[in-house]
Amino acid sequence: MSSQRPILLRGGRVLDPSRNIDDVGDVLVSDGRIESASGRIGSHDDAEIIDCDGCIVSPGFIDVHCHLREPGREDVETIATGARAAAAGGFTAVCAMPNTDPVTDNQAAVGFIIRQAQRADASRVHVIGAISVGQMGERLAEFGEMVAAGAVAVSDDGKPVVSAQLMRTALEYARSFSIPVIDHCEEPTLALGGSMNEGIVSARLGLKGIPSEAEEIMVIRDILLARRSGGHVHLAHMSTHGSVELIRWGKDRGINVTAEVCPHHVSLTEERILSYDTNAKMNPPLRTAKDVEALRNAVKDGTIDMIATDHAPHHYDEKEREFADAPNGIVGLETALAVAVTNLVKRGHIDFRTLVEKMSCAPARLFGLPGGTFAHGSPADVTVFDPQLSWRVDPSEFLTKGRNTPYAGMTLEGRAICTIVGGKVVHRLASDGANARQSRASSG
Amino acid sequence: MTSALGKDLLGLEFLSSEQIRLILDTAEPFKEISERSIKKVPALRGSTIVNLFFENSTRTRISFEFAEKRLSADTVNVSALGSSVQKGETLVDTARNLEAMRIDMVVIRHGASGAAQFLADRIESNVINAGDGLHEHPTQGLLDLLTLRDRFGELAGKKVCICGDVLHSRVARSNIWGLKKMGAEVAVCGPRSLLPHGIEEFGVTVFERIEDAIQWADALNVLRLQLERMTAGYIPSSREYNRVFGVTRERLERAPHDILILHPGPMNRGVEIDSDVADGPHSVILHQVTNGVAIRMAVLYLLAGGRPELAEAAKGGAR
Ligand SMILES: [Zn+2]
Ligand SMILES: [Zn+2]
Numbered sequence A: 001m002s003s004q005r006p007i008l009l010r011g012g013r014v015l016d017p018s019r020n021i022d023d024v025g026d027v028l029v030s031d032g033r034i035e036s037a038s039g040r041i042g043s044h045d046d047a048e049i050i051d052c053d054g055c056i057v058s059p060g061f062i063d064v065h066c067h068l069r070e071p072g073r074e075d076v077e078t079i080a081t082g083a084r085a086a087a088a089g090g091f092t093a094v095c096a097m098p099n100t101d102p103v104t105d106n107q108a109a110v111g112f113i114i115r116q117a118q119r120a121d122a123s124r125v126h127v128i129g130a131i132s133v134g135q136m137g138e139r140l141a142e143f144g145e146m147v148a149a150g151a152v153a154v155s156d157d158g159k160p161v162v163s164a165q166l167m168r169t170a171l172e173y174a175r176s177f178s179i180p181v182i183d184h185c186e187e188p189t190l191a192l193g194g195s196m197n198e199g200i201v202s203a204r205l206g207l208k209g210i211p212s213e214a215e216e217i218m219v220i221r222d223i224l225l226a227r228r229s230g231g232h233v234h235l236a237h238m239s240t241h242g243s244v245e246l247i248r249w250g251k252d253r254g255i256n257v258t259a260e261v262c263p264h265h266v267s268l269t270e271e272r273i274l275s276y277d278t279n280a281k282m283n284p285p286l287r288t289a290k291d292v293e294a295l296r297n298a299v300k301d302g303t304i305d306m307i308a309t310d311h312a313p314h315h316y317d318e319k320e321r322e323f324a325d326a327p328n329g330i331v332g333l334e335t336a337l338a339v340a341v342t343n344l345v346k347r348g349h350i351d352f353r354t355l356v357e358k359m360s361c362a363p364a365r366l367f368g369l370p371g372g373t374f375a376h377g378s379p380a381d382v383t384v385f386d387p388q389l390s391w392r393v394d395p396s397e398f399l400t401k402g403r404n405t406p407y408a409g410m411t412l413e414g415r416a417i418c419t420i421v422g423g424k425v426v427h428r429l430a431s432d433g434a435n436a437r438q439s440r441a442s443s444g
Numbered sequence B: 001m002t003s004a005l006g007k008d009l010l011g012l013e014f015l016s017s018e019q020i021r022l023i024l025d026t027a028e029p030f031k032e033i034s035e036r037s038i039k040k041v042p043a044l045r046g047s048t049i050v051n052l053f054f055e056n057s058t059r060t061r062i063s064f065e066f067a068e069k070r071l072s073a074d075t076v077n078v079s080a081l082g083s084s085v086q087k088g089e090t091l092v093d094t095a096r097n098l099e100a101m102r103i104d105m106v107v108i109r110h111g112a113s114g115a116a117q118f119l120a121d122r123i124e125s126n127v128i129n130a131g132d133g134l135h136e137h138p139t140q141g142l143l144d145l146l147t148l149r150d151r152f153g154e155l156a157g158k159k160v161c162i163c164g165d166v167l168h169s170r171v172a173r174s175n176i177w178g179l180k181k182m183g184a185e186v187a188v189c190g191p192r193s194l195l196p197h198g199i200e201e202f203g204v205t206v207f208e209r210i211e212d213a214i215q216w217a218d219a220l221n222v223l224r225l226q227l228e229r230m231t232a233g234y235i236p237s238s239r240e241y242n243r244v245f246g247v248t249r250e251r252l253e254r255a256p257h258d259i260l261i262l263h264p265g266p267m268n269r270g271v272e273i274d275s276d277v278a279d280g281p282h283s284v285i286l287h288q289v290t291n292g293v294a295i296r297m298a299v300l301y302l303l304a305g306g307r308p309e310l311a312e313a314a315k316g317g318a319r
Helices: A079-088 A107-120 A143-149 A164-177 A200-205 A212-229 A241-252 A289-301 A336-345 A352-367 A431-443 B017-033 B058-070 B087-100 B115-120 B138-152 B170-181 B210-216 B238-245 B249-253 B285-303 B308-316
Strands: A007-016 A021-030 A033-036 A048-051 A056-059 A061-066 A091-096 A124-129 A151-155 A181-183 A233-235 A257-261 A382-392 A411-421 A424-428 B048-053 B074-079 B105-110 B126-132 B159-163 B185-189 B205-207 B219-222 B260-262
Touching (some): A056 A352, A061 A336, A061 A352, A079 A124, A079 A424, A091 A411, A107 A143, A124 A143, A143 A151, A143 A164, A164 A181, A164 A212, A181 A212, A212 A233, A212 A241, A336 A382, A336 A411, B048 B058, B058 B074, B058 B138, B087 B115, B138 B170, B138 B219, B138 B260, B138 B285, B159 B170, B159 B210, B205 B210, B210 B249
Parallel strands (some): A061 A091, A091 A124, A233 A257, B185 B205, B219 B260
Antiparallel strands (some): A056 A382, A382 A411, A411 A424
8 A cells, every 4th residue: 555644543432352452542544554553642743633532443344245246247236336335334344255247266256356346445355256166066166276366265155055075175175275165054955945034924924934944954064064174164144043052062162163143133033024025035034033132142152253244235126026036135334333233232232342353353363354453563444433323224325236225214323434444544424424423412 | 095994905914803894794795796687786886997817816816807897897807927027027017007007906816925015015006915925815715704604603713724735825824814813713734744834823723634623623624735736845645645634525424513614726626625525515615606706896895995884785776
């Protein structure tokens, strides 16, 4: 990064779990790196000063799971629009899943995304390569070349790896490159034709359900394969209380397993589908209150390592159809922080320190990514968020091209005020945000 | 226009017992119209109804058509079958077109659960669900209730068992909601592979064996077994189904008392029901068909804003 004007983030609550910092103070950024992040720095010559009073200043959030649709569906999202949406949501880096068209399964495809991300000049975009060529589940993709080109993990997300043998080989082979194998856990014969959680609500609505076991069978299969292979399996978008128990079982035995949960799975239940709202259709589906409770507890006790969005934009008219035929997925980059603050922190399940750990430190540490810390000299990736700011979700204001969110119209708390990537401000909450801050002040 | 039923009839789950009773009571005077030489009253003269059938169902469509014609409505039949049409686009576009054409009512049959609600949310016209996917088929549920009430007088306390493929049956769901609201006891019986997981949470009894259901029930509503369920692997064969779960005369004869037999049709004789049961003295299957027209007249009449106490007078208007 070229040298930029220093930035002094003044007077916020500096929260860096990686270094056990939780103090009101200043953060100084210069030459794209963290210069200092403790105590009062006061004034600094020629630094741009950003007032962080009342805000939390933390290492930048990292989303290990999003779908940016480029190449193939640039009408739905591009790497540039996705990277800008990420910045607006407080993410300084995101990892793009490879289920594009064509699939990101070779070094040239990885290089393309990295170039597009540089051009976008917003949040960092890391690349996840495919496990199998074309995500066909048959032959391993070239992990080594993809990693050399910049890939940080592999996944066939969107599809399960049906062959246990292929999964085993992927976990073994990935060890050579120290990358996680990200697992979309779905036993396909049980999930076939399902469009929501299997249970009383699916029975009422007459929709074919997906039982919890479709997820859990793959969770335990791949934990066992991680044990056999010694590879790092990362379980994406966990949704059931049974999965939580299985992950706990694996971790207790020292198996190299990590897991993520999406904000929607800790905030919404299957009841949200009672009106056949396709904006609440995703895979894995929204589950029951019991599952939501177990997932919240698992975030708290460390069974779940991180919070990831599974940001999945779709065109408006693709969602505007019969529930069973509508595509899965919701956008998440611009609501993740607020959904987590509102549903996890404000309800007393976790504190802000744990939130930052799950959204920044753990993704960086466990995926070997830059950021996630305010250690001196580390990349100046910073998220400044106002934990009290309440705002109404209006999808028409999103920077993502997607409008498909079940949170439309809801009032949530917590919002990124400023996002800094490599010492450069890539997002500042606009003036209407300032109005909103005022309304917070006046409403007490 | 908001009627005593609201704008639409999408399912029995969200109707009150008063609303259900209102429909059944309103159907009473309409029953008799079908007995006359001139089977027509002017209650819906001047209104336009579209019968929108995305799925084949000759019986239901004809029953609605008779009901509409007997109420003097103008009707248009649209069948949008065929797999070449992309379903989602069709439904949204259809909604827009219907809205532009100022149709008064739409009767929709569609293969996707929620399709009727999808349409109702997007148009001003009254929408009547004539069966959506595996969700509900409210007029079928209502005609079953009317048929049972005709025989039993009162539904409260009566024991009705729904037999067969409950998992894939919209009729079953409408029956369960309707019967329970009217105070009947409801059970289901069938192979577990054809019952929704957790069906007990609906507040129904589950019988694993048809013999036990027959011991318990005052009436059996025997569902049609879709033959493709065998190829889909839910059950091994229709032959075995008949031997294990079929409603046969032999089984019925062991019942402690007479049991009323209902079937929404069309029947697979020799599979879920034997011919001598279907045509036997306790079968009310043809009575169901007759009641179907009266129920649909009542629903159309009420949704159009017809006042219940005037149904009798509307009937008299034909003279
Ligand atoms: Zn996935
Ligand atoms: Zn995904």
